[in-house]
Amino acid sequence: MQSSSTTADDLKSALSASRRGFVAVGFFSLFINLLMLTAPLYMLQVYDRVVSARSTETLIFLTAIMVFMFAVMGSLEWIRSRILVRVGNQLDSYLSRRTYSAMFEMGVKNATQRSAQPLSDLNTIRQFMTGNGLFAFFDAPWMPIYIALLFVFHAAYGWFAIGAAIILFTVAVFNERSTRKQMQEANSENVKAQNLANSNLRNSEVLHAMGMLPGIQQRWYERHLSFLKKQTLASDRAGIFSNMSKVLRMMFQSLILGLGAYFVIHNEMSPGMMIAGSILLGRALAPVDLLINTWGGFNNARSSYKRLNELLTQIPSSLRKMSLPTPQGNVALETVVVVPPGSKTPALRGLNLEVSPGDHVGIIGPSAAGKSTLSRALLGIWPTANGAIRIDGADVQHYNRDELGPHVGYLPQDIELFDGSVSENIARFGEVDSEQVVRAAKKAGVHEMILQLPEGYDTVIGSTSGALSGGQRQRIGLARALYGHPKVVVLDEPNSNLDDQGEQALALALKQLHDEQVTVFVVSHRPVLLRNVDKLLMLKDGQVQMFGPRDDVMKQLAQQQQAKSVQHQGA
Numbered sequence: 001m002q003s004s005s006t007t008a009d010d011l012k013s014a015l016s017a018s019r020r021g022f023v024a025v026g027f028f029s030l031f032i033n034l035l036m037l038t039a040p041l042y043m044l045q046v047y048d049r050v051v052s053a054r055s056t057e058t059l060i061f062l063t064a065i066m067v068f069m070f071a072v073m074g075s076l077e078w079i080r081s082r083i084l085v086r087v088g089n090q091l092d093s094y095l096s097r098r099t100y101s102a103m104f105e106m107g108v109k110n111a112t113q114r115s116a117q118p119l120s121d122l123n124t125i126r127q128f129m130t131g132n133g134l135f136a137f138f139d140a141p142w143m144p145i146y147i148a149l150l151f152v153f154h155a156a157y158g159w160f161a162i163g164a165a166i167i168l169f170t171v172a173v174f175n176e177r178s179t180r181k182q183m184q185e186a187n188s189e190n191v192k193a194q195n196l197a198n199s200n201l202r203n204s205e206v207l208h209a210m211g212m213l214p215g216i217q218q219r220w221y222e223r224h225l226s227f228l229k230k231q232t233l234a235s236d237r238a239g240i241f242s243n244m245s246k247v248l249r250m251m252f253q254s255l256i257l258g259l260g261a262y263f264v265i266h267n268e269m270s271p272g273m274m275i276a277g278s279i280l281l282g283r284a285l286a287p288v289d290l291l292i293n294t295w296g297g298f299n300n301a302r303s304s305y306k307r308l309n310e311l312l313t314q315i316p317s318s319l320r321k322m323s324l325p326t327p328q329g330n331v332a333l334e335t336v337v338v339v340p341p342g343s344k345t346p347a348l349r350g351l352n353l354e355v356s357p358g359d360h361v362g363i364i365g366p367s368a369a370g371k372s373t374l375s376r377a378l379l380g381i382w383p384t385a386n387g388a389i390r391i392d393g394a395d396v397q398h399y400n401r402d403e404l405g406p407h408v409g410y411l412p413q414d415i416e417l418f419d420g421s422v423s424e425n426i427a428r429f430g431e432v433d434s435e436q437v438v439r440a441a442k443k444a445g446v447h448e449m450i451l452q453l454p455e456g457y458d459t460v461i462g463s464t465s466g467a468l469s470g471g472q473r474q475r476i477g478l479a480r481a482l483y484g485h486p487k488v489v490v491l492d493e494p495n496s497n498l499d500d501q502g503e504q505a506l507a508l509a510l511k512q513l514h515d516e517q518v519t520v521f522v523v524s525h526r527p528v529l530l531r532n533v534d535k536l537l538m539l540k541d542g543q544v545q546m547f548g549p550r551d552d553v554m555k556q557l558a559q560q561q562q563a564k565s566v567q568h569q570g571a
């Protein structure tokens with residue numbers, strides 16, 4: 001679990017923590033750019049000294065120096081790339097776990113925002129930072145130095161370079177202006193299309209069974225087409241500018257050569273300077289060219305940065321709370337109002353009740369009464385909009401999740417098992433304590449069934465399907481809920497997939513929990529599970545309709561039923 005402090009600007013802080021790496025890259029860029037002068041200087045010397053003096057020794061000497069310089073430059077470039085890759089890894093180590101937990105929390109808070117996009121956004125940022133595109137930003141500051149050198153050759157050369165740079169910068173600015181919006185829109189359409197495809201994949205069996213694929217595919221395809229259209233538009237425009245910049249750069253290099261030739265004819269410049277000037281101009285303009293060509297990547301990284309920043313700002317990393325003592329299982333609801341994430345209407349409206357340690361509470365009520373909402377709220381999965389849910393007097397939101405986790409058990413309606421072995425799933429992906437795993441499995445009445453699996457407790461199961469039936473998954477989910485020594489257990493329709501035998505096993509598990517003084521909330525309508533509960537809570541429209549000892553509530557329900565049937569007969 002992360003324990004870093006709460007800052008809205010985690011992304012910025014992580015980038016500034018990588019500052020040292022960037023400074024090192026800048027330092028290496030300095031020498032690399034100095035060494036870039038090797039080629040023009042070599043040409044200058046070869047043309048002006050070697051050729052005119054016809055000296056082979058000088059040629060060999062100069063060539064040896066030149067080869068050495070290029071070897072040094074190659075090594076420096078290699079080191080610079082390695083540093084950048086490490087800066088990227090450092091950024092990843094600062095942010096990947098933070099991003100993972102923020103993405104996770106966002107998924108819990110808002111089911112419509114469940115997506116692994118933040119991780120790919122972090123990847124995009126890291127890749128851009130370690131890619132060639134970034135060198136444009138490091139090499140650009142050298143442009144004035146190259147131009148200054150051209151002024152040394154001839155003032156006209158200098159002015160020509162300034163003119164060429166201004167023209168190329170103008171192209172770069174036009175490129176940015178005309179592609180930015182389209183690229184951002186294309187990027188966001190692509191994210192939407194991918195999220196849609198992912199969510200469809202999760203429900204592939206339903207789609208297949210009812211032949212829903214064409215309709216659903218069409219929906220995805222429309223999104224995809226919209227992305228493609230916007231990307232095509234942006235790429236077309238970017239293509240114009242990147243080609244224009246490439247052609248202009250080559251043309252400027254030839255033009256400056258022509259200009260040099262003119263000065264050579266009029267004895268204002270040496271032939272060496274003419275050639276070296278052309279190369280220098282190429283070097284000076286290269287970063288602008290690179291900038292235009294990598295602008296797409298820069299834009300993607302910028303969109304990813306914006307999205308990730310939004311997520312990290314919305315979900316600040318939580319400060320570690322003070323550790324609270326192990327709960328004993330007293331649960332109190334104080335005027336609890338819960339609004340499901342993404343909804344505006346409360347699903348629980350002012351619930352007040354208290355449950356003593358070891359009490360078993362059966363939760364009943366019609367559909368949409370708020371039973372599952374209460375299950376989620378009891379464990380602090382969904383926050384209360386008003387009031388509080390207290391476990392042993394402390395607001396459930398005030399516990400550190402990793403500290404409360406081992407003391408609670410939860411079996412949701414949609415049983416979610418994860419990729420891993422049966423024992424890892426039961427042990428909640430912590431350290432597998434075989435004794436405890438077997439104990440939980442036996443308690444859930446699933447030990448024998450697990451032994452029948454091909455690899456027993458080591459059988460690998462998948463998150464969505466795999467070697468298990470619905471009932472088996474539910475019973476393993478129950479074993480997971482009972483793993484360790486939970487003090488509060490919430491079971492939301494734990495028998496929905498169970499046969500008679502499974503139900504009996506569950507009833508037995510509940511009896512054991514009763515003996516162990518574990519507080520249990522069980523959502524169910526099945527008499528076999530409600531037979532031994534201490535209290536019954538009847539919910540309707542998000543409110544308590546009845547709450548009290550099981551027999552009293554049952555009696556009231558029977559009376560109501562009787563009154564209704566009398567009314568019916570009278571009508």
Ligand SMILES: Nc1ncnc2c1ncn2[C@@H]1O[C@H](COP(=O)(O)OP(=O)(O)OP(=O)(O)O)[C@@H](O)[C@H]1O
Pocket residue numbers: 111340341342343346347365366367368369370371372373374
């Ligand atoms: N994820 C959600 N987003 C928005 N509203 C929700 C969400 N989950 C539940 N609700 C709303 O909250 C209310 C209570 O739903 P809940 O699932 O708690 O009922 P329930 O009693 O468990 O129903 P059932 O027996 O059918 O499972 C419903 O009106 C439902 O529309």
